[in-house]
Amino acid sequence: MSGKTLDYLRRLNAPREIEDSRPLRIAVWAAVVISVFSLAPQGVSSQALVLSSVVLISLGSYLSWRRRYHSNLVFKAVIMLLTVAALVSFLRQVSMQPYDPRIPLAELFVWVQVLHSFDLPRGKDLLLSLVSSLILLALAGSFSLSASFGLIVLLWLAAAIPALYFIQQSRLRSLSREPERSSAPRTSARYIAVMLVVLMVLVSLSGLAVGAFMPRISTNYLRSLPYSIRRAFFSSGGYDFSNPGYPNLPSRPPDSALEMNPEAYFGFGTFLDLRVRGTMVDLPVMKVRSTDPAYWSGLSFQEYNGYAWVNPEEEPDELKVSVQPFAIGYDASQPHSSKRTIVQTYYLQAEQPNVIFAAWRPEVLYYPSDAVYQDSSGLKSPFTLDDGLVYSVISRDMVSSEIPASVSLEVKEGTLLPYLELPQMTDRVLELADEITPSGAGPYARALAIEEFLENEYEYSLDVPPLPAGADAVDYFLFEQRRGYCEHFATAYAVLCRLVSVPARVVTGYATGDYNPFTGLYEVSLDDAHAWVEIYVEGIGWVTREPTPSFSLPEASQGIGALWIFRDFFSWVGRNLSALLPGSLRSALKAGFTAVASAASALVSGFLYSLSEAPWLLFVLVLVILLLPLAWAARKLRRAKAPPQTQNGPLLAMRDFLAALSSLGFERGRSQTAGEFLGGVCAVVPGLNLSGELLLFERARYGRRPLPEDDVRRLRQGLAVALVQVRLRAKDRSARHDRKGEETNP
């Protein structure tokens, strides 16, 4: 290579803008390491990869600090080659697993961080590392299912904010000059630490506020919904029902009550035994991401025998696909109308029976299997649902509140006959059914009346005596027990509906669960196991109803359900804080938070309502929002263009005085100071002395403090008097000049 080329390359690679700030490098290193560590708990990368990456990043950061003034050509060449290799590997992985490129992307970014850490001479390189760490953190966040990810975010923020501060400090320092002398105090490390902590608290709190009010838009997926990102496809081996909590479950209800396992729900099986007594423990079962809250149906039951619900013994239909998703079909004689689409993704956290949970009515299923099963009770999986299983469902439904109560079409029996059949009920049950339903009311109205009756007249309780032998569960509940839990209410409701010719079935599954505003997931636990009813409304289809008191159907409230989460956020905060507080304070706080959330919700609802009633209001608002910044910018521009207006009284007075003198022919030269000019004027006007006024003016103009009011007044008066004298003199001169003119030209 010629000398010139070598010299050119040397200048090209010459170290420039080298960053010498150690605190900055440490802060960036911390942010990068935290972001890499964040991948491990989410199952995105293996622990070995994470640990080795952290070690390499640390080594690289140290080496790039030590060698920051070297050109490091060899390092750069090796980094370039390895980066290309990482990119090729990423593209290969994406082509093999196209449905979710996040894991290959996360690995690529980890490699980028590792390689980049070996060559970080400049502030810009460190900033790039910081941005990459944010991307890694976001990737980890997209996988995270728990609120504990918030701690990682806070830790990252604790590293990122100091990094930004030091980058800023370094950058401004490089763009500024060193003054000859400066009396500005040096900033101590303690002061910087306190300032950064305050800043972090501000950003965190503001972030919570902004995040709480940010709308969660529920548009969806690019290509497909997620389903078990880490599980290989299982080939199906036929269907065999299995409930891990009840491994020896018979296919028909036993003679005596089933013994309850508090760690598993007895409602997932071939029968629902209404004689079971006991409570379940609060164990996490699954997390659900859903565009709308709903009940997560498991199984529906058809036949009531007086003490249990059973399903007919039928061979379920096998649904096979070679390419996901599964399209779920239904009996065409039972049409279904829907206005709402609910997209759900389920993340299992505990082993569950081989029942595919979904909001009613599932129509599209993404499931890590080549086959699923379907029968009259619901969708079934070829294998039990393990911890870590992920699948997605798209359901379409009617919002119950949108169904008019006046729907009057009576059901044509046909395929719905099984949902109208009952064993012989007691007379009092029959009479009760007639009593509580208004005569002449349509089927839906009748069902609503029954629901209202049960909610008002009966009490929800887990403390329920055992069902006497031979007694009918519904009769005993309605007339003896008068309290019970969801299975009892659901059973009573379904039976009463059938008695008034409304097809009904009991459904078991899980209630919505607790919404976590941070993860955006509904956290479902074992004590959310629930039973409810679906009734058939002609022309609409199966509709979910909730007869159990203190439970309500999870519907989006006033049309702003999943979009705005601030109500859920406040509820979550209240719920978690209240666990730390004594009972009385807890109640007060609960009331307070509920009130605030309701007020905010009402405010937004009212605003949206008024927008819907007066669409022009939206236009006006948008116009105002657009015009305000324009007006502000115009005002700024006007101020910038306008000469600086002095509000200084003495300066204004002197300015006016000079202007008056100018009109009398006493023009100040540009190079003349005020003193020189006024001295000249005093020389021409006999008896005029402006030394005092001049002194006051100079104090006002060049002094550090404003003049006292008395002095300002004295200056003004002095100038006014002087102006009178000058005017007299000018008049006198003019008169003499005229007389001279007359003398020479008579």
Next chain:
Amino acid sequence: MVLIGVNAQSGWLFWLAGMLLAAVLVSWFISLLEVRRLSLIRRHRPEIDEEEPLRVVLDIHNGGRFSRNLIAVIDEDPAATEPRRRPRLKAKRKSLREHLQDPSPPEKESPVSSGGRAAFLVSRIAAEGGASLTYQRGGLRRGIYEDWPCFFYSEGIIGLARHTSRMHPASRLVVLPHYAELGSFPLVDSFLHPHKTPREYSSKKGAGIDYYGVREFRSGDPLRHVHWKTTARRGELVVREFERETGTPLVVLVDNRVRGGPRADFSTLLDAEARLAASVVHYAHYAGHPVTLAAFRGEVPELYDVPGFRAALRWLAALQPSSGSGLEEQAEGLWPELSPGCFFCCITPARSLDSGRFAAALPHMCHTALVLVDPLSHNGNGSSRGAGFSPEQVVSGLAEAPFAGLFSVSLYRKGDDLRKCLEKPLIIYGDSTPRGR
């Protein structure tokens, strides 16, 4: 991040996006607050010479209840002529072509040598406290500068937003034109040593340098005029009083009329004329001669009887370009002010001259020295655009004294030595033989 969050329906991405948005908002608020309640006083000498660096002291006071952090104080260039928008601190970047030609990093300029904006970083100003910065600024051109702005600039500590506040601290700076202390100026010397000048050009008043009395010393009197014997006798400084002191003044016309070409180029030309004028005035004034400076504001002549050399410098510092026409018209405009036999020094850009008209405008027996300034060498891009002639052509056109009364012709180019140019004119007329350099 919001888009990915929407797509992946991941709750945490919305929170991360919210956190970023909050960081920007917090940075914006902090930057807005950081530049408020700050005041600044600028202190410096009221007058400096053109080539002298100016030491500026900026006293900053924080009247707020909280400390201010990472504030950049940007003192604007007093001579900046472009509209003063709020500044942004950005690194100087080379264009791609420049970078390919020379990949070395761009050099930082210091306000000491090159002028321009001066930015200083103050890490912290305590609440109700202050800081003082001192720096030097150079590269100031002749002129009067008042109340140029100063800015406080903040990027919100973490650099995600920025705000600037503008101050107009009261300042008045007069940059006086540079001048050379001449050892001689032939036109003025012909006052003192008429025997050295051609007889027909010497002044009629007095044949020599005999004085007719002594007077007390006045500030500005040259020491060579001190009458030491009388001083020793009286015990106070006395100087010779020459007949000529109350005689014919020297009128120095500075041609400040812009005639074609960019105004910026003419300003450079006018600076050179001011320096030449200052040098001539310095010599004549301290030789004891009354001097009158003349220029034009529009069509109106502006005359200034120089009371002292410093005042003359200030007058020259304030001199601005004016629109107008040729030297001939200026001479015609000055005619009422010039008395017969006066001494007239005309400093003008080297352009073609209508000698007849010019001479007709001058009074009888007026001794004129022409100091020509080469506009080409003062042209920013060195082009001869708008010139249509070269200075050499102009000088050679004056080789034969085109009119009676023309005493000497000098030519000044950018970079020439002022002293040499004025002490040794290109042509001195006399004995009908011009003497060239």
